[in-house]
Amino acid sequence: MALLELRDVHKTYHLGGEEIRALDGVSMDIEAGEFISIIGPSGSGKSTLMHILGCLDSPSRGTIKLDGLMIEKATSRQLASIRNQKIGFVFQFFNLLPKLNVLQNVELPMIYAGANAKERRDRAMEALQLVQLENRAKHRPSQLSGGQQQRVAIARALVNSPRIVFADEPTGNLDSHTGEAILNLFRTLTQQGRTIVLVTHDPEIAALTPRRIEIRDGKISVKVDPRLAGLDRVPAVAEPGKAA
Amino acid sequence: MNLWSAITLGFKEIWSHKFRSALTMLGIILGVSSLVAMSALTAGMEKGMKEALIAIGGLQKIRVERQELPIEQRHLRDQAPGVTMDDLKAIRASAPLIHEISPEMRLQRATVTANGKTIRPFMLNGVWPEAIAMNEHVVEHGRMFNEIDDEMARSVCVIGTETRDELFGDPEKMGHEVIPLGETIYINSVPFTIIGMFQHYESEQAKKIRELKAKEPKVPVVPGAPKRNRGWGGGRQGGFVFYIKNAMIYIPLNTMWIKFKAGNAMQAGLSTTGTPKLDNLQLKIGDLETLTPAIQQVHNVLMSSHKGIEDFTFRTQEDWAEQIANQIKNARLSGGMIAAISLLVGGIGIMNIMLASITERVREIGIRKSVGATTFDVFVQIVVESMVIALVGGLLGLITSFGLVQLLRSLSPTDNAPLITASAMLVAFAFSALVGVVAGLIPAVKASRLHPIQALRYD
Known part of the structure; x- marks a missing residue:
């Protein structure tokens, strides 16, 4: 059984009486441990797809199964709990809370998980070690560089040991060098067995992932059978560490 | 969270x-x-x-007073007995809801002279020793007159601090305690001996103000300047009820009767029944719940002893408290x-x-x-x-x-x-x-x- 299973997912918005089909029958599987990119131009529906995959939004039609749980029937409370326990997000604009320091930002998901103060601290420090920012724990986000902020955001996404991490244009606000470092970090994380979904409009970045799903007009344009995914890999990525 | x-x-x-x-x-x-x-x-x-x-004796106090007859009984005015000692006996015998009873005879427009000063006391009452308990008085110096003093109609009196202040001087102004026990005062020229003095009654706040004042330095007196009255300086700070209580002079009921009232029996003294007329009767009930039935009881007793002439009325503190x-x-x-x-x-x-x-x-x-x-x-x-x-x-x-x-x-x-x-x-x-x-x-x-x-x- 795949980690994430989408079957004929539709999402329609009503904007001023006009029906907008953001997603129009998307079916896909994501296996545990995959490093995958969702690519498409702006307005293609990739963000909508990510929001639905990330349980931030629910589909108009279709079924989604995450880790064996039927998402489309979950209540908002259950969705919040799934976001908390099974999913991590990394955003383009980092989305750290400016009033909290780095450690508190990383602790945030555990507060909602109900962990006690000591456990929160310990695990947040572990997550910060993973992104090599443990010496910046007491800094404010505003005192960090963009790349460091994004690494804090990654630590926050990982702190509850989620089943899957979604990164929405994680390098979009970074210079190419820092962006590369972030992507390398993601690659390292996948090698440790984490599942990461990268959402981007940039084919160069998408090229770094073993598997790509292209969205166009709310549909998967190059439908790749997950079992055949290996055929689609960019050669450079076949040897991790040497990419671009 | x-x-x-x-x-x-x-x-x-x-x-x-x-x-x-x-x-x-x-x-x-x-x-x-x-x-x-x-x-x-x-x-x-x-x-x-x-x-x-509490200073006026609480809500449990009822006063029986004389009253003008109702219009339909006006022709019986010469038959009206007024509030008398007979009523006191009747109530005592027949109104069990009344726990305490105390007669009162007032001397109107009295003059009191002592120490070279003459005053008109606010209230000069002839009472039984029971009046102490009835009106929540506390004798701080000396003693209250007793049944023997009353029986013998002795010329003794118990005064309040306000009377003392006026006749013998305010201890705060004099700078030392003034206890005029044993002094003689003349009530309408009749000599009386002071045998007791009540404590000074005041509200707690007045007490605090007084104590605060005592700590402050006295107003400096310019030597050689003519004496002057600095005007009313809030002497009744304790409130009116406290003033009344402090200005009280009590003498035995019998003394009041024999020295001041009996000589004038026809005008204000004797009732149609031949017993001394009182100014009022103070009654006290045990429980506030029984106020209405107690008044009813007393009313019934008095209607009977007054042969149906309603020349009395009841006064309680309910309205005031309300x-x-x-x-x-x-x-x-x-x-x-x-x-x-x-x-x-x-x-x-x-x-x-x-x-x-x-x-x-x-x-x-x-x-x-x-x-x-x-x-x-x-x-x-x-x-x-x-x-x-x-x-x-x-x-x-x-x-x-x-x-x-x-x-x-x-x-x-x-x-x-x-x-x-x-x-x-x-x-x-x-x-x-x-x-x-x-x-x-x-x-x-x-x-x-x-x-x-x-x-x-x-x-």
Whole structure:
């Protein structure tokens, strides 16, 4: 059984009486441990797809199964709990809370998980070690560089040991060098067995992932059978560490 | 998210906007402190009233007085016996609800001379020794006259401190204690010996003021300057009921009868039944519940002993007590209303600030939701934050209320000093908490309903 299973997912918005089909029958599987990119131009529906995959939004039609749980029937409370326990997000604009320091930002998901103060601290420090920012724990986000902020955001996404991490244009606000470092970090994380979904409009970045799903007009344009995914890999990525 | 982290978060949020939070709290501070101060004022009034009520003998006292006959009985006026010692015996024998009874005979327009001074006492009553208990008197110096003094119609008297002040001098002005026991005073030229003096009656507040005055330096007297009367300086600070009590002179009932009334028997002395007429009878019942039946009982007894002539009436302190209780109620209501309005305004201030604050923090709410905050978590966070503002404001308000009451005290020192009660503080604090919760509800609902995606996209 795949980690994430989408079957004929539709999402329609009503904007001023006009029906907008953001997603129009998307079916896909994501296996545990995959490093995958969702690519498409702006307005293609990739963000909508990510929001639905990330349980931030629910589909108009279709079924989604995450880790064996039927998402489309979950209540908002259950969705919040799934976001908390099974999913991590990394955003383009980092989305750290400016009033909290780095450690508190990383602790945030555990507060909602109900962990006690000591456990929160310990695990947040572990997550910060993973992104090599443990010496910046007491800094404010505003005192960090963009790349460091994004690494804090990654630590926050990982702190509850989620089943899957979604990164929405994680390098979009970074210079190419820092962006590369972030992507390398993601690659390292996948090698440790984490599942990461990268959402981007940039084919160069998408090229770094073993598997790509292209969205166009709310549909998967190059439908790749997950079992055949290996055929689609960019050669450079076949040897991790040497990419671009 | 547990409550504790919500509370710490609330404090952090307040701390990060110190000036804004302080202004918001100011509304609650003023509301709470005015609520406490208002209730302190009414509590002070209530205390003063209770003291005065106890000073006059409490609500259990009924006075039987002479009264003009009703119109249909006017032709029987020469048959009317008036309030007499016979009535006293009849009530004692036939009205079991009456626990104590004490006759009173007043000497109107008396003159009292002693120590080279002549005064007209406010009240000069011939009574039984029972009058002490009836009117809650305490003899501080010497003794009350007893049954033997009364039986023998001895020329003895017991005076209050006001009479002492007027005849022998105020100890505070004299600078030493004045106890005129054994002195002779002339009541309408008849010599009487002072055998006792009551304690000085005053409200607790008057006592405090007096003690405070005693500590202050005396008004300096310019040597050689002519003597002058500095005018009325609040000599009756203790309130009227206390003044009356202090200005009292008691002599034995029999003495009153023989020395002052019997010689004038036809005019004011003897009743149609041949017994001495009294000015009034003071009755005391055991339990306030039995007031109405007791009056009925006495009425029945007296109607029988007066052969149906209703030349008497009853006077209780109910109206007086009720009137004061009403005044207190009104003061409490209007004061409470004003305080509640200011607390409400404070609450509106909180709501306003919370609404502004959540608009400012839409993105934060989106982030919190994306990492797993539920609708309820966000709701609790906002409500707790609003409550923390209100509670901190309430706490500061309680502290401020002490200052406010001190200010009120110094602005208008009255008999009824404002009195801060624990219950008033508790109520005010609870109200501030309530205001905080209610003010936080709408912003909290608004915040918790934000859709995570829209909140994340918000700039």
